[in-house]
Amino acid sequence: MNPPTIKDVAKAADVSVATVSRVLHNLAGYSDQTKQKVLKAVEELGYQPNAIARGLINKRTQTIGVLFPDVSSSFSSDLLHGIEDVANDRGFSVIVCNTAEDGKRTMKYLQVLREKQVDGIVFTSEFLKEEYYLALKEMRVPVVLVNTQSHKHMIPYVKVDDRQAAYQATEYLIQNGHREIAMISDTPVDRIAGIPRIEGYKQALADNGIEYNEARVAYGDFGLESGRKAIEKLLAEAPPFTALFAASDEMAIGAMGVALERGIRIPDDISIIGYDDLSISRMIYPPLTTIHQPLTAMGRLASEKLIALIEDSSEVSSTIVNHQLVERKTVRPRP
Amino acid sequence: MNPPTIKDVAKAADVSVATVSRVLHNLAGYSDQTKQKVLKAVEELGYQPNAIARGLINKRTQTIGVLFPDVSSSFSSDLLHGIEDVANDRGFSVIVCNTAEDGKRTMKYLQVLREKQVDGIVFTSEFLKEEYYLALKEMRVPVVLVNTQSHKHMIPYVKVDDRQAAYQATEYLIQNGHREIAMISDTPVDRIAGIPRIEGYKQALADNGIEYNEARVAYGDFGLESGRKAIEKLLAEAPPFTALFAASDEMAIGAMGVALERGIRIPDDISIIGYDDLSISRMIYPPLTTIHQPLTAMGRLASEKLIALIEDSSEVSSTIVNHQLVERKTVRPRP
DNA sequence: AGAAATAGAGTAAACGTTTACTTTTTAGTG
DNA sequence: CACTAAAAAGTAAACGTTTACTCTATTTCT
Numbered sequence: 001m002n003p004p005t006i007k008d009v010a011k012a013a014d015v016s017v018a019t020v021s022r023v024l025h026n027l028a029g030y031s032d033q034t035k036q037k038v039l040k041a042v043e044e045l046g047y048q049p050n051a052i053a054r055g056l057i058n059k060r061t062q063t064i065g066v067l068f069p070d071v072s073s074s075f076s077s078d079l080l081h082g083i084e085d086v087a088n089d090r091g092f093s094v095i096v097c098n099t100a101e102d103g104k105r106t107m108k109y110l111q112v113l114r115e116k117q118v119d120g121i122v123f124t125s126e127f128l129k130e131e132y133y134l135a136l137k138e139m140r141v142p143v144v145l146v147n148t149q150s151h152k153h154m155i156p157y158v159k160v161d162d163r164q165a166a167y168q169a170t171e172y173l174i175q176n177g178h179r180e181i182a183m184i185s186d187t188p189v190d191r192i193a194g195i196p197r198i199e200g201y202k203q204a205l206a207d208n209g210i211e212y213n214e215a216r217v218a219y220g221d222f223g224l225e226s227g228r229k230a231i232e233k234l235l236a237e238a239p240p241f242t243a244l245f246a247a248s249d250e251m252a253i254g255a256m257g258v259a260l261e262r263g264i265r266i267p268d269d270i271s272i273i274g275y276d277d278l279s280i281s282r283m284i285y286p287p288l289t290t291i292h293q294p295l296t297a298m299g300r301l302a303s304e305k306l307i308a309l310i311e312d313s314s315e316v317s318s319t320i321v322n323h324q325l326v327e328r329k330t331v332r333p334r335p
Numbered sequence: 336m337n338p339p340t341i342k343d344v345a346k347a348a349d350v351s352v353a354t355v356s357r358v359l360h361n362l363a364g365y366s367d368q369t370k371q372k373v374l375k376a377v378e379e380l381g382y383q384p385n386a387i388a389r390g391l392i393n394k395r396t397q398t399i400g401v402l403f404p405d406v407s408s409s410f411s412s413d414l415l416h417g418i419e420d421v422a423n424d425r426g427f428s429v430i431v432c433n434t435a436e437d438g439k440r441t442m443k444y445l446q447v448l449r450e451k452q453v454d455g456i457v458f459t460s461e462f463l464k465e466e467y468y469l470a471l472k473e474m475r476v477p478v479v480l481v482n483t484q485s486h487k488h489m490i491p492y493v494k495v496d497d498r499q500a501a502y503q504a505t506e507y508l509i510q511n512g513h514r515e516i517a518m519i520s521d522t523p524v525d526r527i528a529g530i531p532r533i534e535g536y537k538q539a540l541a542d543n544g545i546e547y548n549e550a551r552v553a554y555g556d557f558g559l560e561s562g563r564k565a566i567e568k569l570l571a572e573a574p575p576f577t578a579l580f581a582a583s584d585e586m587a588i589g590a591m592g593v594a595l596e597r598g599i600r601i602p603d604d605i606s607i608i609g610y611d612d613l614s615i616s617r618m619i620y621p622p623l624t625t626i627h628q629p630l631t632a633m634g635r636l637a638s639e640k641l642i643a644l645i646e647d648s649s650e651v652s653s654t655i656v657n658h659q660l661v662e663r664k665t666v667r668p669r670p
Numbered sequence: 671a672g673a674a675a676t677a678g679a680g681t682a683a684a685c686g687t688t689t690a691c692t693t694t695t696t697a698g699t700g
Numbered sequence: 701c702a703c704t705a706a707a708a709a710g711t712a713a714a715c716g717t718t719t720a721c722t723c724t725a726t727t728t729c730t
Contacts, residue, residue: 003475005686016710021688029708046473050710051450052396053686055387063430065450071630072416074409074615081407084433093447095398095428098419112428115386116398138381140338224618253618260620280409283559283588283621285595296407340716351680356718364678388716391685 004045012041024049028052030111055117063093064306065113067106071098071195074250074278075222075295079124082299090307092119101126110135120306122146127192128155142309146302147293148192149318156309156316158302160323162193165291166200168325169245169273174208178243178271179335181205184230184255185247192219193222197247197275220251227254229246242270242334249274249281249290256288256330271331286329293323339380344590347376359384370549390452398428399641400448401457402441406433410557410630414459414481419633420646425642427454436461445470455641457481462527463490477644481637482528482628486651491644491651493637495658497528500626501535503660504580504608509543512669513578513606516540517551519565519590528557532582532610551576555586562589571595577605577669584609584616584625591623591665606666621664628658 008210010017015034022029023038030038055061066083068076080096087094090144095118110132113121116286124146136143145157153179171183183201186194202212212254218233220226234241235258246252252274256266264270266286274281274290281288298321305316345352350369357364363519365373376382390396401418403411415431422429430453432444445467448456456471459481468488471478480492508516518536521529533552538601540547553568555561562585569576570593582585591601598613599605601621607626609616616623633656 006688007686018689018711019709022709023686025688027689031708034708046376048446048449050391050452050686051447052390052452053715054688056385056686056717057688059715061387070416071419072409072412072614074407074412075408077409077412077415080412080431081405081433084406084431088433088444093432093451096415096419096431097417097428098423109423111383114383116428117385117387176583224614228618250618253615257618257620257622259344279407279559280588280615283563283585283592285592287592341718342716352717353681353719354679357679360718362719367679369678385716388685389718391687391716392718394685 003050004047005050006047008045009038009041009047012045013037014046058173059117061117062091063095063116064120064122064303064310065095065097065109065116066124067097067099067100067109067126068124069101069126071096073223074280075248075276076124078295079299079302080281081297082301083122083295083303084299085296085298086303087307090303092303092307093145099126103129103131104130107135109140114139115128119310120144122302122306124148124302125193127190128153142306144302144306144309144316146298151191157318158298158305158321160291160293161320162196163200163203163277165293165323166197166247167204169275169291170199170201170204171208172325173243173271173273173331174204174210176243176271176331178212179334180216180239180241181210181245182218182234182238182241182305183245183247184218184227184234184249184251186219186222187219193247201245207267213239215239220247220254222248222250224254227251228258229254231255231258243272243331244272246272246274247289249276249278252288252290253281253284256284258293267330267332271334273331277326283327289328289331290326291323292326294321297321301331340385341382341384343380344373344376344382347380348372386571395454396452396454397426398430398451398453398459399455399638400430400444400451400453400547401459401486402432402434402444402461404434404436404461406431408558409615410451410583411459411613413614413630414637415636417631417636418457418638419634420631421635421638422642425638427638427642433571434461438464438466441467442470445474449474455479455645457637457641459637460528462525466602467658471641477641479637479641479644479651481633486526489614491640492653493633493640493656495626495628496655497531498535498538500610500658501532501580502539503535504610504626505536505539506543507517507660508578508580508606508666509539509545510606511525511578511606511666514545514669515551515576516578516580517553517569517576518580518582519553519555519562519569519586521557522554528582536580550574550575557583557585559585561588562586563593564592566590578666579605579607581607581609584611584613584623587623587625587665588616588619591619592654602665606669608666613662617663624663624666625661626658627661629656632656 010020099106120142128150147159149157216238218230220230274288277290277292341396345355434441455477463485482494484492551573553565555565609623612625612627
C-alpha cells in the first residue's frame with residue numbers, strides 16, 4: 001500500500017538494508033550477484049529513495065531558496081530562469097519566495113527556509129537590511145546576493161557596475177549631441193540601484209561640462225506605470241529636453257508609451273535609452289536602445305557560486321559582470 | 336555549536352521532549368508553569384523546529400511543485416505569482432521546475448519531486464503526456480492542471496474556454512467591419528491551446544458567412560520572435576487582410592513590431608487583437624486590444640484547489656475562468 | 671475513606687535513511 | 701592445512717521529530 005522503502009527492497013532481495021544502501025550509492029562491499037538481486041528488487045518494487053529521510057541524516061536537502069521582490073517581473077523571472085537552470089543541473093531544487101519588498105514577509109520566508117533546512121540562499125534586487133542579515137547569519141548557510149550588494153557585510157554578490165553603466169548610457173546620449181538630458185531614476189533612497197545610477201548620470205554630465213539640473217530628474221519605482229507618471233511630470237514641469245535616460249526598461253517603455261500617445265516621436269523628438277535589456281525591449285516598436293544586463297547569465301553565475309559555497313564551503317568572491325550598451329532605434333543624433 | 340534541537344530545549348527546561356513538543360503544538364498535558372519554562376528555553380536557545388524531521392514523521396512536507404514550460408515567460412511568471420502567493424499564505428513552499436518542454440527534463444523533475452516528497456503538483460501550459468500522467472499517478476499526490484487539460488484523465492484544471500475566447504476575438508474584428516482576417520496560431524498539433532483557438536476563429540468566420548482561407552493562417556510557438564516570422568510570412572504570401580488575430584500577446588507584439596517597421600500603421604492599416612493580456616500589453620504603444628486571461632487569479636485558484644485536495648483530499652472540480660475582451664487601441668472599424 | 675477520574679508528565683517506538691562497527695565468509699599464503 | 705588478509709554482508713545507532721502508551725500524583729465523587 002505505502003510506497004516501498006529501503007527495508008522492503010532489502011527483504012525482497014534477501015539482504016540487509018545496509019547492503020541495499022551500498023549498492024544504490026555504488027560503494028564497495030558486495031558481490032556482483034548481490035548487486036543484481038538488489039537492482040532487480042528495486043526495479044520490481046518501483047523503489048524511490050526518500051529524500052526527506054536522507055536529508056535528515058546527512059543534513060543536506062539539496063534545496064536552495066531564492067528571494068525576489070517581485071517574482072512576476074520580467075527582471076526576476078529572467079534571473080530565476082538562470083538560477084533554476086544550473087541548480088537543477090547540479091541536483092538542487094529551488095524554492096521561490098516573493099517578498100513583495102515587505103520586511104515582515106521576508107522575515108517569515110527566512111524562517112520557513114530555515115525550518116526547511118535549505119542549503120543556501122540567493123537574495124536578489126533588494127537592499128539587505130540588517131535584520132535580514134542577522135537572520136541569515138543565524139541560519140549558517142551560504143548566501144549570495146544578486147543585483148544588490150552589502151557594503152557593511154562581506155557577502156559575495158553578482159551585479160553590474162551601475163554607476164559606470166549609467167555613466168556610459170548618459171555619455172552615449174551626449175556623444176549623440178544631446179545636452180538637455182532628463183533622467184527617470186528609482187527613488188533616491190535606494191542605495192543599491194538608485195544612487196549609483198544617478199551618480200553615473202551626474203558624473204557624465206559633469207565630465208562633459210553640462211550643468212546638472214535637478215528639475216530634469218523624476219523618480220519612479222522601476223515599474224511601467226511609474227515610468228508613465230515620471231515622464232508626465234517631466235513633460236509638464238521640467239525644462240525642455242531632447243534625450244532621456246531611464247533607469248529601467250520598464251520605466252523607459254512606460255515613458256515611450258505616453259510620448260507616443262502625445263505625438264512625441266521617438267527618437268525624432270526625444271531619444272530614449274533604457275536599462276536592463278528585458279527580452280521585450282528588443283521586440284517593441286521602436287526597439288529600445290538600452291544597457292544590457294545579462295540577467296540569465298547572472299542567475300546562472302549566482303547559482304554556481306552558491307553551490308560552490310555549499311559544496312566546499314571555500315571562499316567565493318564577488319563578480320562584477322559586464323554590461324553592454326546595445327544600440328537599437330530609440331536614440332538618434334540631435335538634429 | 337550545532338543548531339539546538341528539541342532535546343536541547345528539553346534539557347534546558349528540565350522536562351521531556353514530549354512535553355516540549357506538546358507545548359509547541361498547543362496540545363494539552365502540562366501546567367502553565369511548565370509551559371513558561373519551555374517557552375523560556377526556546378527563546379534563550381533560539382530554537383527552530385526542523386521541518387525535515389517533522390516531514391519524515393508526519394509524511395507531509397508542506398511543499399508543492401510547479402512545472403512550467405518556460406519560467407521566464409511573462410505568462411508563467413504571472414501564474415507563479417498567484418500560485419506562490421496563496422501557497423505561502425497557507426503554509427506551503429513552492430519548488431519551481433522549468434521543463435523547457437522537454438520530456439526527459441520533465442520526467443527528471445517528476446522524479447525529484449517524488450523523492451522530495453512534495454505534497455502536490457501544479458502542472459501548467461503543456462499537454463499532459465501519458466508518461467507524465469503515469470509518473471504522477473505513481474506519486475499518489477494531488478495534481479491540478481493550469482491552462483491545460485486532460486481529456487483522457489479526470490484531473491481538475493483551471494483554464495479559460497479557448498474556443499469561445501477565440502470566437503469572441505474573431506467576432507469582435509468582424510463586428511468592426513473586417514472580413515479579411517488573418518490569424519497567427521500555435522502549431523496545429525497543440526491540442527490544448529492550438530486547435531481550440533483555430534476552431535473558434537473558424538467558427539466565428541463561418542457563423543458570419545465568411546469563407547475560411549487556410550492561406551491566411553500562419554503558425555508560431557507563442558513567442559515574440561515567432562510572431563515576427565509569422566506576420567512576415569503572411570505579408571508575403573497570404574491574400575491581403577485588414578485584421579489579425581494572434582493567439583498570444585507575445586506573437587501579437589512581435590507582429591506589431593514588424594508591421595510598424597514596415598510603415599504599416601496599427602490600427603489604421605491593420606487591426607490586431609491578441610490573447611493573454613500580459614501586463615506589458617497595456618503599456619506598449621499602441622496599447623494592445625486583447626483577450627484578458629486572469630493569470631494571477633488563475634494561479635491563486637489552482638493553489639487553492641491543490642491545497643484543498645492535499646488537506647481533505649475531498650473531490651475538487653475544474654473551473655473554466657472567465658476571459659474578457661479588453662478594448663484598447665489596436666483595433667478600429669474598417670474604413 | 672476509598673475508588674475512580676483526571677491532570678501532568680515521561681518513555682520509547684516510529685518515520686526512512688546512512689554509516690561506523692562487527693561478524694562471517696572467502697581467498698591467499700607458506 | 702593452519703593462519704591471515706580481504707571481501708561480503710549484517711547490526712544497530714543516529715538524524716530530530718511526533719505520538720501512543722504508561723505512570724504518578726492529585727482531584728472528584730459517593
